Amino acid sequence: MSTWNIIEVEKELKSAYDNNSEVELLKVLKSNSFLFYELYSRRWGIQPNFKEVSLGNKFRCDFAWLNDNSDGPEWVLLEVEKPHMKLFKQNGEPSSELNHAVEQVKSWDRYFNTHPSEKSRIFGAVSKFRFILVAGKKEDWETEDAAKWRAYHNKESKFEIRSSDVFNRPLKVAKEQIAELWSFEENPISLGHSNLEKYWKQYDYISHWRKILN
Template identity: 30%
Template sequence: MDRIELYKQSKLLRTFITGLDGETKDVEYSNSESIYEIIKEVVFDFKDGKSLTNLIVYVYNKANNRLELSNLLEGSFKDDDDIISELLMCKIYNVPVVPNNKTSEIELLRLYKKMYDSGFAILDEGKKKKYKIVDDHNILNYSLYDSKINYSQLSYADFEILKEKLAIDIRKYDSAYILINYLKNGIDELEKILNADRRNENDLQMCISKYAVLFGTEYIKVIPKFKFGSDYETDYVLQKNDGLYEVVELEASTHKLFTKNGNPSSHLIHAEQQIFDWFEWLERNNPYIRENLNDLYSPTAFIVIGRTKDLSETDIKKLRRRNIILKNYVKILTYDDLLKRARALLDLLTNESNHS
């Protein structure tokens, strides 16, 4: 039922009866300087593209010697400025404004948001002047967790706006919770495989295929075994949230990065050459890439190979220098490096979540 239907007939509030003998007495009412001081609520309606207000006021029924609630006056407003000025006056006098139905609720929220966000125009000395609600009273600036909020002074629309903000927060925290648990599961699985007595390289590949988040939260899509024409095939192509792509070449965790003489191993050189061959192919075949991967023009790449425990201090320094030289093109990681990066990311996410 529409809210205004409640006031089609006057609603009895109370009778003025004093004394045990039932004697009635007249009640003196002072003349108010503002009609807003006698309004119980304003019912907002929206019909045929026009904003309407119904003033629900206390009315003294002399015949029955009682105070009643009645729909005293309906107002019509030609534009947003006019109705927003009316809503502002209701806010000043703390008069509740409630929607008549769901359609009216949507429009009422739009008007309140516009009032808080863009301000409002008031006729001053024959000219419309623009004003804005100060930050301390602007609901859009309120923190949901501020204990200083005086909820008794909030309008129906204010509460709905806060509910929308809360829903956004809940969705954000839900997404963060899902992401954190997804990352935790990936870390646990990768760590379990790496620490197994008999490590299965297929399990490693399946883990990384399943948990692309191990490379970072910016990756939104994984394309496994992407073929560059009939010439090459990648282990993975990772799409980032900025639309760019990165190529991943996975080598066995048992492979060495450097020989005993300190030279790059054949496995590392092969992986690097594979990446450079892909890049060269991309340069030659831009039309094909535009059709299949629009933003894969100048990608960067990951090579994941070997274990950190198999590296000497000298090897670690050499790997660091190699990454510096190749930083604009290739990032070389051991499987332990990948695990370490993922743990650092998890620590960052959980700390941010705890402080939110």
């Protein structure tokens, strides 16, 4: 028996997409960790994700989680925008909404470059970051101008851009291969930011890397 009501999750996700609602989308994501399945680089033995993580006094990411790799802690910071956000103007230039979202994620990188001690204060220890922006429909990213822009951006930038369909596809896994989600069932929902410091202080892996990196 699944930890989640997959049929209900599918309805809520569809409603968020139909209404082009970032608020609705964030709500369903916070309660259903398996929807992050494709964004985790490792799907077994995952670490929990944390919602609405404050980065200093000015910035905040929607979600963050740790990849506890053997070569050091990689923290994934995720920004989620409207599912059907307008991506490009008729002349092929990025829309103001897309530019704003991109700038928002870039501001995180600038913040940590300017305030390096904040990395250890917030996350305990950081070897590297992986920044992800999820925005827009798959179909809109498949136009020639959009595809070229994203391919160049993902190659040259420090963060990657994914379409909102990245949250739809895990539903198929949940319906057909629920056993694949056992690690997500151990961490079924997003934890609040207030749990983040307690989490890494109790994790020996982070303590080990704090001695090395800090």
